[in-house]
Amino acid sequence: MxxxxxxxxxxxxxxxxxxxxxxxxxxxxxxxxxxxxxxxxxxxxxxxxxxxxxxxxxxxxxxxxxxxxxxxxxxxxxxxxxxxxxxxxxxxxxxxxxxxxxxxxxxxxxxxxxxxxxxxxxxxxxxxxxxxxxxxxxxxxxxxxxxxxxxxxxxxxxxxxxxxxxxxxxxxxxxxxxxxxxxxxxxxxxxxxRANAWLTMAPDGKGSYRGKFSIPTVQGAMLRKVLLAFAAPKHQAATKAEDQEQVERRPSPERMGDAFCELIERLPAHRLPKLGGLNASIVVLLDFTGLKSDIGRAVLETGEPLSASLARRMACEAGLIPAVLGSRSELLDLGRTARLFNGAQHLGLVLTQRVCTALGCDWPAHLCHAHHDDTWLNGGNTNFDKARLLCPRHHARIHDPRFETTIHPDNQVTFHMRT
Known part of the structure; x- marks a missing residue:
């Protein structure tokens, strides 16, 4: 008690x-x-x-x-x-x-x-x-x-x-x-x-990317204001069809996610920094038959598929550059007029090789270096058919005299330490 x-x-x-x-x-x-x-x-x-x-x-x-x-x-x-x-x-x-x-x-x-x-x-x-x-x-x-x-x-x-x-x-x-x-x-x-800013994102295998981030207050406020502009009722009413559902007065997480997608699509590629000699833009591979078909599909440079309908929508808003790969008369072959591969050549390598050509390496193509199989010092040309993509690590290794290089019929390359 x-x-x-x-x-x-x-x-x-x-x-x-x-x-x-x-x-x-x-x-x-x-x-x-x-x-x-x-x-x-x-x-x-x-x-x-x-x-x-x-x-x-x-x-x-x-x-x-x-x-x-x-x-x-x-x-x-x-x-x-x-x-x-x-x-x-x-x-x-x-x-x-x-x-x-x-x-x-x-x-x-x-x-x-x-x-x-x-x-x-x-x-x-x-x-x-x-x-x-x-x-x-x-x-x-x-x-x-x-x-x-x-x-x-x-x-x-x-x-x-x-x-x-x-x-x-x-x-x-x-x-x-x-x-x-x-x-x-x-x-x-x-x-x-600013020093501790970070972002992580990865595909979830279900048609989406998931991620999270931490950025400073100013940049966070800027991003939020831009997204609110895209998610605003007036903007939504101007861009949505009349028969679609009524726009919410207060943007929901789903509406903000839709606004984020629209923001990314509207980024001007010509204003972005260069990545691998090209503007940081996504490359979509499609053929004319697939573009017209309701059941066809397109493929991203990373190998991820897109529906034909989405590819057609992107084609309405994106500039398309016709390219023929593999022809000896195409403009991708500059002979000895330039030392470095130009943007068109690098784009061709991204489309055809997809990843680093070193055996077992999956470094993505847009982060790789373009390498001359016929070295420039030995009279080689800056030609597309003699070019390969190598990640920074393997590009350094292929120029290292301690290693012997073997190019296989499937265009992959292996390295062996010289004895």
Missing amino acids: AKDSRDSAHPVCRAVAKSRKKTRSACSSQLWQMSDDEVSTALLEATRLRAQVEALELKLAAEADRRAVGDKVGATDTASWWGHETSQDRPAAKRRMRLAESLDRHTPTAAALAEGAISTDHAKVITECIDRLPDDLEDPSIPERAEKHLLTEALDLDPKSLAILAKHVLTVVAPEIGEERDALALEHEEREA
């Missing part, structure tokens, strides 16, 4: 119990019997109760970590034990444990969360902001004033708006040093964001 009394005496527990009584009363009633005011009041109380329960949970998590409760069962750390015991996502459990540890150092924020005045998202923004403040501040009261200011603003701002404000909190609480410090911190953040 004494143990229960001690637990219920904890201020967080008392606040939770008080809110629990109100929400329990609402839950036990028939909702249709409640007035509008009662429903809205119960909803706000439930929201505050959630914040109070989460505050208690994080306080207990910090205490459990201090006691290393996971060590008793051989867990890596307390967060891993917590995640396993409660079937939480492990990364999420670790993030919550970091917040618990931070709240343990920031008493005012922890108290506001325990009262239900702010949410855990607000608390995360505030604690991360205070933890990022420089260690060499001359006035030791600045972190305390910054935390107090952010707690005041959190009462009226959502977490996203509070995070924007937190970026220049020093300018507000210590303007004599804050403006310069905040500017330096912002420049550092921008450099880090």
